[in-house]
Amino acid sequence: MLKIKDARVVVTCPGRNFVTLRIETADGLYGLGDATLNGRELAVVSYLADHVIPCLIGRDAHQIEDIWQYLYKGAYWRRGPVTMSAIAAVDMALWDIKAKAANMPLYQLLGGACRTGVMVYGHANGQTVEETVDEALKYQALGYKAVRLQSGVPGLPSTYGVSGDKMFYEPADGALPTENVWSTAKYMRTVPKLFEAARLALGDDVHLLHDVHHRLTPIEAGHLGKSLEPYRPFWLEDATPAENQEAFRLIRQHTTTPLAVGEVFNTIWDCKDLIQNQLIDYIRATVVHAGGITHLRRIANLADLYQVRTGCHGATDLSPVTMAAALHFDLSIPNFGVQEYMRHTAETDAVFPHAYSFKDGYLHPGDAPGLGVDLDEGLAAKYPYSRAFLPVNRLEDGTMYNW
Ligand SMILES: O=C(O)C(=O)C[C@H](O)[C@H](O)CO
Ligand SMILES: [Mg+2]
Known part of the structure; x- marks a missing residue:
């Protein structure tokens, strides 16, 4: 068993905003997952910090499929970009941990x-x-x-x-x-x-x-x-x-x-x-x-x-x-x-x-x-979140349009 001891969300803006989940196991392994949802970042931060992380602590990091099903089916409210970005971050971090535990690059x-x-x-x-x-x-x-x-x-x-x-x-x-x-x-x-x-x-x-x-x-x-x-x-x-x-x-x-x-x-x-x-x-x-x-x-x-x-x-x-x-x-x-x-x-x-x-x-x-990517938290802390939006698109007569 690879017991999940701790997890936290890191928000950083080195030129643009990124939301990263870091999951740590009791034996000192850690994994990273991306949870960035452009222009709606803080919604996923809250979803993870307030609603997902408390349910992760103590679980076996090896049980990737079961944890996926637990977060997807267990929430009752399925699908949608906020939910699925949060689940994705957990999933990436757990694959990172599993591959590190196996001492292999994930593709292997x-x-x-x-x-x-x-x-x-x-x-x-x-x-x-x-x-x-x-x-x-x-x-x-x-x-x-x-x-x-x-x-x-x-x-x-x-x-x-x-x-x-x-x-x-x-x-x-x-x-x-x-x-x-x-x-x-x-x-x-x-x-x-x-x-x-x-x-x-x-x-x-x-x-x-x-x-x-x-x-x-x-x-x-x-x-x-x-x-x-x-x-x-x-x-x-x-x-x-x-x-x-x-x-x-x-x-x-x-x-x-x-x-x-x-x-x-x-x-x-x-x-x-x-x-x-x-x-x-x-x-x-x-x-x-x-x-x-x-x-x-x-x-x-x-x-x-x-x-x-x-x-x-x-x-x-x-x-x-x-x-x-x-x-x-x-x-x-x-x-x-x-x-x-x-x-x-x-x-x-x-x-x-x-x-x-x-x-x-x-x-x-x-x-x-693992995934072969790390997070320099000291450097990340130097770039605080800065609100930014995708543009919108209007027709020449002002009608709101798709993009
Ligand atoms: O990369 C693309 O194909 C895009 O369309 C970029 C998207 O508009 C962008 O990633 C939205 O956040
Ligand atoms: Mg595109």
């Missing part, structure tokens, strides 16, 4: 490596098509095999996904939500031009991706997917909001562009119908927001039956703890597709020293026991 416990490295995609973004293509070329020069393209839209003052700082794009940019303006017509004219220019400049061997951020209707998404087909996109992400999953059937009827969805999904129940009806090609559910490694493996297993591959969310609001967990998961599953990789800043990396590393377009989790 999960069945061993299925590949030599994890293909990642970087974010190329610019105010114009030309600037975005230039950024994409820089990623290609760094060895990236896959690049996401997001360009500013002519006639719109600002666009989510397009930042001033190219390498360290930060989604939560204001102490109150900033407001972006959206025009589907203007956007739809820009994206095919972007893909045409990028394919020409980067050649055939680089995978090109695009994130719609849930902003199109199904028929608009079908049209966009069709217009991108000549440039062979790797995927079109979040083409339409996924609450109504039938919407994806309509998109499918109009385009063979592969579809990716799921960064806001929290459980297998959000993924089930899309996977079973083969309405998507990539599932983007991620360790931190979908109940941890235990639950994400369940999702990946279901997806594998239908030749749906994974493409885990990996923006900067997912901490290095999640990135490490995702890499062990990615390396060990048969139906891995691609991993998103937005680099963290040097401040963040210093607070979370880690064993994972990038080479020639691939990340590897490294071979340190």
